[in-house]
Amino acid sequence: MEFIDLKSQQKRIRQSIDKRIAAVLDHGQYIMGPEVFELESRLVEFLGCKHAIGVSSGTDSLMMALMALGVGPGDEVITVPYTWISTAEVIALLGAKTVFVDIEEDTWNINPALVAEAITDKTKAIMPVGIYGQTSDMTAINRIAAEAGGIPVIEDAAQSFGATHHGRRSGALSLVGSTSFFPSKPLGGYGDGGALFTDDDELAERLRWIRLHGQERKHYHPIIGINGRLDTMQAAVVLAKMDLFEEEIALRQAVAAGYNERLKGASLQLPFVAEGNTSVYAQYTVLTPERDALQSKLGARGVPSVPYYSVPLHLQPAFSDLNHRMGDFPVTEQIASTGISLPMSPYVTEEDLNTVASAILSV
Numbered sequence: 001m002e003f004i005d006l007k008s009q010q011k012r013i014r015q016s017i018d019k020r021i022a023a024v025l026d027h028g029q030y031i032m033g034p035e036v037f038e039l040e041s042r043l044v045e046f047l048g049c050k051h052a053i054g055v056s057s058g059t060d061s062l063m064m065a066l067m068a069l070g071v072g073p074g075d076e077v078i079t080v081p082y083t084w085i086s087t088a089e090v091i092a093l094l095g096a097k098t099v100f101v102d103i104e105e106d107t108w109n110i111n112p113a114l115v116a117e118a119i120t121d122k123t124k125a126i127m128p129v130g131i132y133g134q135t136s137d138m139t140a141i142n143r144i145a146a147e148a149g150g151i152p153v154i155e156d157a158a159q160s161f162g163a164t165h166h167g168r169r170s171g172a173l174s175l176v177g178s179t180s181f182f183p184s185k186p187l188g189g190y191g192d193g194g195a196l197f198t199d200d201d202e203l204a205e206r207l208r209w210i211r212l213h214g215q216e217r218k219h220y221h222p223i224i225g226i227n228g229r230l231d232t233m234q235a236a237v238v239l240a241k242m243d244l245f246e247e248e249i250a251l252r253q254a255v256a257a258g259y260n261e262r263l264k265g266a267s268l269q270l271p272f273v274a275e276g277n278t279s280v281y282a283q284y285t286v287l288t289p290e291r292d293a294l295q296s297k298l299g300a301r302g303v304p305s306v307p308y309y310s311v312p313l314h315l316q317p318a319f320s321d322l323n324h325r326m327g328d329f330p331v332t333e334q335i336a337s338t339g340i341s342l343p344m345s346p347y348v349t350e351e352d353l354n355t356v357a358s359a360i361l362s363v
């Protein structure tokens with residue numbers, strides 16, 4: 001059994017992928033070719049937002065969002081310690097201070113009440129993450145940000161892309177949203193890539209400059225940017241995958257329901273989806289105090305599992321300058337020490353579900 005089955009998907013779309021790649025080879029516009037703009041239009045349609053900007057990765061996209069908002073030394077950016085390192089890494093890269101706040105016990109996403117407490121006059125942005133496929137309480141966070149004078153909210157939707165919050169798509173829930181096309185994400189390519197989303201025309205223009213070395217037009221650079229472009233080849237691959245995406249979201253939700261059904265008798269905390277939310281289950285993650293034992297027993301039965309973020313960011317040596325210690329973010333530490341993710345993809349079979357469930361129930 002694979003942890004994330006990308007092969008079954010490729011079997012379904014191999015022909016359209018081949019055709020899409022051949023089209024790129026034929027026209028030869030490997031940088032900023034027509035597929036990049038075609039994908040951007042598809043994404044705009046999918047999210048119901050005004051602008052989509054294809055970029056080099058989900059990490060660069062977060063950094064470009066911060067750059068476009070002018071975040072730099074002396075500024076503070078609020079985010080969570082329970083996330084992939086990218087979210088906080090880009091804050092540090094720009095010389096700003098990462099202000100961690102703890103997560104909620106049920107959704108494992110940023111706790112809005114703690115965001116409100118952490119805001120200072122140096123807060124330049126808030127970066128909620130939709131961990132494991134469900135968005136944060138974006139309604140509450142947007143309200144808190146507005147009440148604090150309009151602090152920009154950057155939604156890290158790398159894992160929640162495709163999910164909804166009160167009927168609206170993740171990525172289009174705040175001033176700017178960011179996603180990743182890393183192969184194992186809900187909408188992944190065959191390499192690195194990502195996208196940014198906004199309804200703000202001026203911000204979109206700055207983001208487009210930044211992804212192209214700060215270039216407004218040929219030979220003219222009003223601001224500093226980076227090489228942040230999405231490859232034409234990756235755009236072609238993601239376009240082929242877009243055709244399946246809605247169906248795959250439903251399949252992921254069916255797989256999660258299959259796990260829920262089979263595991264409801266086990267002494268595990270199962271994933272919780274908040275009212276008003278749907279999840280794309282980037283991961284299907286359960287909590288158990290017996291985490292390490294469970295992982296090795298599953299491994300012995302050929303079932304892969306991953307304890308994501310088992311060392312949360314505030315305890316990573318890379319962030320030692322923030323002087324955090326064990327105990328600073330108790331909910332994060334609790335989830336980090338008990339969470340384990342089970343095999344998840346749209347193509348997990350009933351047989352796989354039974355194998356995983358019986359392995360868990362026998363422990």
Ligand SMILES: *Cc1c(COP(=O)(O)O)cnc(C)c1O
Nearest residue numbers: 057058059084086158180181182
């Ligand atoms: C994967 C991921 C990213 C970074 O995406 P890349 O495309 O790998 O750079 C950022 N944030 C979260 C929450 C992620 O899961």
